Every structure is written in C-alpha cells, then in structure tokens.
Amino acid sequence: xxxxxxxxxxxxxxxxxxxxxxxxxxxxxxxxxxxxxxxxxxxxxxxxxxxxxxxxxxxxxxxxxxxxxxxxxxxxxxxxxxxxxxxxxxxxxxxxxxxxxxxxxxxxxxxxxxxxxxxxxxxxxxxxxxxxxxxxxxxxxxxxxxxxxxxxxxxxxxxxxxxxxxxxxxxxxxxxxxxxxxxxxxxxxxxxxxxxxxxxxxxxxxxxxxxxxxxxxxxxxxxxxxxxxxxxxxxxxxxxxxxxxxxxxxxxxxxxxxx
DNA sequence: ATGGTTGTTCCACAA
Numbered sequence: 001x002x003x004x005x006x007x008x009x010x011x012x013x014x015x016x017x018x019x020x021x022x023x024x025x026x027x028x029x030x031x032x033x034x035x036x037x038x039x040x041x042x043x044x045x046x047x048x049x050x051x052x053x054x055x056x057x058x059x060x061x062x063x064x065x066x067x068x069x070x071x072x073x074x075x076x077x078x079x080x081x082x083x084x085x086x087x088x089x090x091x092x093x094x095x096x097x098x099x100x101x102x103x104x105x106x107x108x109x110x111x112x113x114x115x116x117x118x119x120x121x122x123x124x125x126x127x128x129x130x131x132x133x134x135x136x137x138x139x140x141x142x143x144x145x146x147x148x149x150x151x152x153x154x155x156x157x158x159x160x161x162x163x164x165x166x167x168x169x170x171x172x173x174x175x176x177x178x179x180x181x182x183x184x185x186x187x188x189x190x191x192x193x194x195x196x197x198x199x200x201x202x203x204x205x206x207x208x209x210x211x212x213x214x215x216x217x218x219x220x221x222x223x224x225x226x227x228x229x230x231x232x233x234x235x236x237x238x239x240x241x242x243x244x245x246x247x248x249x250x251x252x253x254x255x256x257x258x259x
Numbered sequence: 260a261t262g263g264t265t266g267t268t269c270c271a272c273a274a
Contacts, residue, residue: 011274012266036274038267063267064274110274118273150274205274206264249265249274 001259002233003099005031007146007220008241009107009203009250012038013066016248017045023241023252024052030072031098032252033105035148037066044068061091067105067147071098082106084128092125101228102136102143108150111168119168122150126177133181142227145186148250149221151178153188156198157218169219182223189222189235189255200237203250211242222255231258 006029010016013034024032032054037044041060049056054070057078069075075096082093092107106129111122129145136143152170155161164170182188194200201216210216224232234256242251 015266036266064272112274208263210263246265 002256003031003259004029005033005103005144005146005222005255005257006238006252007033007035007105007148007222007255008252009035009148009220009248011036011248011250013044013068014039015246017048019241019244019246019248021048021052022244023238027238027252027254029254031103032070033103033146034068034070035066035092035105035107036064037061037068038064039066057094057096059091059094065091065107067092067094067107069094069096069098069103069105071096071103073098082125082128082132084131085124088125100142102141104132104143104145104147106145106147106149108148110150111171111174114166114168114171119171122168123173123177126174126181130177130181130184133184133186137184137225141225143225144228144255145181145223146221146253146255148219149178150219151175151221152217152219153178153191153221157201159199159201159215159217164217169217185226186223187226187229187232189224189229189232190218190237190253192229192232193235202237202253204242206249220250220253222253224255228257233257 058068060066079095109122202220204211204216
C-alpha cells in the first residue's frame, strides 16, 4: 500500500478549479498540498473537494498567498502560521497530522526585489522554518515539508543559472539557508531519486515563451524526515497540467511513500 | 536593458 502525496502551487484556487478537479480525478492523490490560493477561507470551494471525499484544512488570505491541505484520510491537529514572528500577517504555512505523519504545507516568500524588505523577510522566514524543522526532529515526529520553496537549490535546477544569479530564488544566502535545513538530516525527495537528471522543473514563467522552450526552474520540493525517507517509494514531477488551457505557472510534484 | 503574462484588485502590485 502506498500513500500518494502531491504539492501544487495553483496560482488562484478560484481561477484554477477546473484544472485542479481534472487533475484530482486522474491523479487521485491521497493528500494534496496547495499554495497561492489567492482566496479567503470563505471563498475556498470546500464542497467540490468534500464531494470527492477529501477532508480540508485551509489557511486563506485576501488577494495573495493562502495554503491548504486536502486529504482522503482525516486531518488532525491543524496549526496555522509558522511560529517565531507574531507580526507576520501572510498566510504561507499550514501544518497538520494525517495518520501520525506531520504534513507541513508551505509557500515560502519569493523575496524579490533583493534590495527591498522582501528579501530579509524571506531569509527570516527560512530561519523560522529551520527552527520548526529542528523542533520536529527533536520530537521524533515523522514529517514532510512540501510546497513552493521559491528556492532553486542548484545549477541543474535552472535552465540558465547565470540569468538567475542575482535573483532571490537563487541568491547564495537563500540557498545556504535551504541547505542548512536539509543538513539537519532531511532528504530532497526528487533529487535523491533523480541524482543525475537536469532540466526537471516545476515552474515555467507565463512570459516570453518559457514553457514551450522549457525555460523552467525547480522550486517546488518535498523534504522528508529520516523516517519518511526510509518509506519513500518514488518522487516525480507531473508536467502535464502545465500544458493545459488556463494552466498555473507551476505543475504538481508527487511523492509516494509506503503506508 | 527591456518586455514578455497572469491574477486580483482597483487604476497597481505580486509573481
């Protein structure tokens, strides 16, 4: 038996419902983490998901951000927001327990432009994610960090590293903090399975024909705790939804683990 | 160096 877990930055849940439902009906994930809902809790289409047998945990926000977890198995202990900064108003983090595994759905700040307050906010957010990760490791909880990290981990995760050199998604400060989280003992699910495969991306800009030219970046990730790494079966990127009409600029990443 | 696109909201901003 396997558990199929997916993560997808949908770039507006209301604009993307046909695409999301279509993908759910074919891919049939047990758990889907979504980011960039661009909707408040009241605007989230609960019924469409409940009709398909999913339980919900939603942390929305007007206009921007917003994250949700939907699951075929019951969802427990929902926590909203990433601890460590009481002044953070942005809905970018939701955590819940499903069958004794902790699922952390995150939408990490983009951080551009790097000379604005947005970049230090991104770095500060990464520090808080580091602290939460360390805490869960200390507790011995099996967990999965999944979502849009807005981080290109390495050259092979980017069609043109020089073009992105000074971008907040590729800046060394961002990548060093991402690495320090990994170095606590987590495993990048996609990269551990596809060690020598480049040009596997999860995001293609809407602009300048990025999708048809495969000018993409890999910024959506699953990072697993050691217990989940031991249960991992497979991790892949499903490029199909990116080619559909009215697509999100991101495509789903899928992680399968032993039940 | 610029412009290219999409979504939400209100005529700009975020990505």
